[in-house]
Amino acid sequence: MVQKHNQSGRNVNRRQVLQGVGGAGVIAVAGCLGNGNGDGDAPFEVQLEVNADNDDRVQMVELIAESMEQTGYFDTSIETYEWNTYVGRVLDTEYAENGHIAAIGLSGTFNPESFADALHQSDNHGQCCNLQGISDDELDDLLEGARFDMDVVEDSELRAERYDEIWQHLAENRYSSITHFDLLAPVISADLHGYSTYPFTEGLFDYGLYAPQDEQVSWLDRDEGSHPDDTDLGDLEEGGMLTIGAGANVDSFDVPYSNDTTSTMAQEFIFEQLVTSDADGNLYPWLAEDYELVEMQDIEREDYEDYMISVDADEDGVLGTDEQVIIQHPDDNPFTDDEVRVLTPDEAADAVDDGTFGMQFQYELREGVEFHNGEELSAEHVVATYERYENSDLSAQTFDSVLHAEEVDEYTVNLYAQVPDAEAERELPGVYIHSLEQADLEGGDMDPRQGNDPVGTGPYEFDEFVDEQYAEYTKFDDYWVEQQGVDSIDWYDGPAEFPDGPVVEEIEFEIIPDDATRSGALQNEEIDATFGLASGTLDEFDQSDEFLVEAVEAGSYDYIQYPVNVEPWDDSRLREAVNHLVPREQITENVFNGWAVPAWTDVPALAEELGTVDPDALEEQIRPYNEYDPERAEELLEEVVDDYDL
Template sequence: MVQDHKQSSIDVDRRRLLQGAGGVSIAAVAGCLGGDNGDEDAPIHVRLEVNSDNDDRVQMIDLISNSLEESGYFTTEIETYEFNDYTQRVMDPDYAENGYVPCIGLSGTFNPESFCQALHHSDNIGQCCNLNGISDDELDQMMDDARYGIDVADDDEERRERYDEIWEYLAEERYSSITHFDLQAGVMNTDVHGFRQNPFTESTFEYGLYAPQDEVVTWIDEDAHPDETDLSDLEEGGTLRAGLTEDPELFDPPYTTGANSTIVQVLIFEQLVVSDSEGNLYPWLAEDYELVESQDIDRTDYEEYMIEVDADEEGVLDTDEQVVVTHPEDSPIEDDTVRVLTPEQAGEAVEDGTFGMQFQYDLHEGIEFTNGEELTAEHVVATAERYENSDLEAQTYDSLLYAEEVDEYTVNLYAQIPDAEAERELPGLYIHSLEQADLEGGELDPDAGNEPIGTGPYELSEYEETQYIEYTKNDDYWLEELGLESKEWFDGSEEFPDGPVIDELEFEIVPDDSSRAGALQSDEIDMTYGLATDVLDDFEEDDDYVIDSVEAGGYEYIQYPMHVEPWDDERLRQAVNHLIPREEIVDNVLNGWARPAWTDLPELAEENGTTDAEALEEDIRPRNEYDPETAAELLEEVIDDYDLE
């Protein structure tokens, strides 16, 4: 039962909050958090948590807090944390037992499953964005059915129909409340030319600096305005100075889940494929790839290869091996022993021809890591092994069965069962050098004495924790050696370069939005992103700056504590959802730099995620609109049933 805390228990650190919030939002935040936090006699207490260094998010939570209190049914408190501390806090599996309502942002992919699975699939408890321990067997099965199996792998329409059922289910159960779809906005001075914003935060610089799949390349020119130049005016060399929103947690790809870490990793590490801004895939480290075979099997077909392992009362399995497949009929929570497939047995199954899908990748010959190693199939296999039992195991081994070296430059990646998203998910590994593939988790980091080694266009030259990161161009970058003519899919301009043209990158780590904006205005940096929307309006009106924006592949959300009464009652969650003023958040907090989330599906994932986007919104929007009267009706029922008065 949620306790009815009194006002004296409110522990908002107001000074820290106002320091974390930029100057543009201090007045708005101070006006609310400094006063009374609702009627002490209100029956339900809510503790909202948020990272203090995101001005817009803090204001949004404050607005939601006020809305809850104005209903007369809630008292609220707001607790704030610095971003890295906050993400570690909410990703802890034990966080689900606290009864708190966290706010955070999710960056997905072009696949619709990333906008429901990460938040709601029980495999992601403590792994990704399932912050409050949602574990719903029926929903897990629905998500699996929309992604896995020969019927959805071969039939896009069937897949879309199943996702429509998921959005309907989530609207009814309301485990999370998605508030809005962000806009990704890069702000730069007029020295920066050619930059284009990617829908995903983690690809901000990787994509903006060089993306031949969309003919994007950034260069520095101090003598002309970006509106007056095109590719024919490209200048090589120079330094790009940029402001980062956070210090990276690690430079170790399998052991970080935050976008702020990925932003700095992907300048060094690369994948077998690359995506354009519309989600189309192109071979990258791979010269080409193909789906060789797809077989109509399910996970029970691995039964003869499985071994038994013990499970304790909390469902923890007694094995140090990566669990690739768990027998669908076994439950780690309910059974003392569980049948599982580990990588060794997965290899045996593949050898016998038991697998869901086989993709074959032919690697470019002559690609070198910055330590001189030549990329081979062995590197891909070693990388897959390093992802075992990592922080990304749930996302990696939800599809991957086995990585197999065929010959020096050919590798097979096998999916466990037919998977509609395997083409994108299987090659989602950032390829390691053999020198670093055996490092312990978290050890691939300069703080551990290991400078990251990759195949990417830049090398880490200097890193001062919480202060700055500097890169220099990889003079032996493989694409410049092979030439874009090695990419059969490239049909762009002959003037387009064979690699990025900027020589040096200097990233200043400035978490505070207003300080980052000030650094841009005082010419300490050339560009940044993630600014508070009040500031974006100012930059948009100034001819000395350019803004490039696109609807993001992500959103903001709050998630309800399913393991604490009365939050396990969907009526309470539905009621709170009706008290979230989405339009007011977008108009008054975000100044129009966002779109209200009437459904859980961003525009970029609509093609595969719904049969009819307009019909989906028409159906679900009424359940997400601000509606205090409906909220009050639901809350009265909850209060009566739980005797909360």
């Protein structure tokens, strides 16, 4: 039964969302677009692009395209691509030059920056997920000031005020249009007991299987007549195989060299981090037994100038170094300067040795934590992991804060932030710890397709992978929580009968890209759980006693992004006009059947505490920018047409 949304964002009444959307308006879901109207009379021709294997997203793009065409100003076409092909396409830095509108989904975090920075920070072009080469110095400064500043570290209200400035700036410039925030709604059979949903797709099942921070554990009970609504911890059963249906292939098991949701989900059974989070975003020590902020200094990136080296920059802004650039001098521009001053890992270590750093966190590691290959976790593993993240596909979001990782002794490691960082406690330890056996592998090689089965400290160890078909995992017999006991975790204060580790013995991760096939597999008892089903199907499962749909308002969202560097999309009036043609209410009602929340602002409920001073006031202020308003859109379009003489 879907429950009413509470302040933590943990549960959402999907039907209340549907009722709150209002009437369907003048637009129905578009039918068969894809070839444009072909009459050549519209002043703007535009190609919208989307991944073909997400039916709801395709329909959303069709609806937006239909809305654009109804104005008479647009001749639209839609191109669709298989998911992995599409991700590679839109993350290619040359994508920004083609003038297309990309539609894609992204999973944020509990931090508000992931709903602004990821899409718009200049440094994220080519990584996740500035697709269109957005570069706005004023916005970059606003993003920096809301996170990397001594004042906002010490004053959360000031931080929220600065984010309110960011939301206003984004509304006025409209580089991207976030259409909606998902209601994350996995569907599980009544054989899976105790399950609870995490608000981010990547952690759906590893969290559901075992999360002492929320006293969360799932088990299988295939006896007829046994229903999850009628069982509790006292009925827990050990063993069995949980079969999960995934909607895309596992692109890679190599954590720093993959950035798609399905791959991360598959990796999280195997790998762990120094800290963990509960479903409300509170942090707890995990592989680290304890940690503390040792020191914070009010410095800026310019303060590293004496440690920087100069490297050449070519006409495309590419720097002449193979080393990870930790910091680039703020006064240097690789697109206009022949040389640029940068701080690489060696110089960062020198700076730390001299006492130049923004923040120092110290982590005391748990002793006796064993990797699947028998290695024991030590500070050396942590340092080696950060080194492997250098120049990886995740380097931009790792080294936007990380300055240096330092081994103090066998079980103590220091992590340093470049400058004071309001998100350092969550972001600094945000890497998945590698074994030493695999820490020296080339990027992308930590993958069975490359002959290297992934090795971590997690509750399940990798067993087998058949590309495009399935991945299998087996419970790790020497999992550290099970060996040491959950009561050995200082902060744990749950019931005595809570188990010392997950109780499901095996996991099979079936790759079933087609929604209908995946839905049928669940109905035919071929799989026990799945996610990402078409919203029309969710209603049927929600009404059945044989399945459970537990929806939570999630941190994931869909958005379209405009080609801001291609005329006439560099004109904010054109982007604003299209944004007024995005029918958010109709998208959530007609496409998602209420299994989504319209994005009237760019920050969802789970990030509001840190991301705005007053959520209601913010919505009142920003919502008019995002209302469906064809009349205003046509006024803006006519201005652009006149100015460009189209």
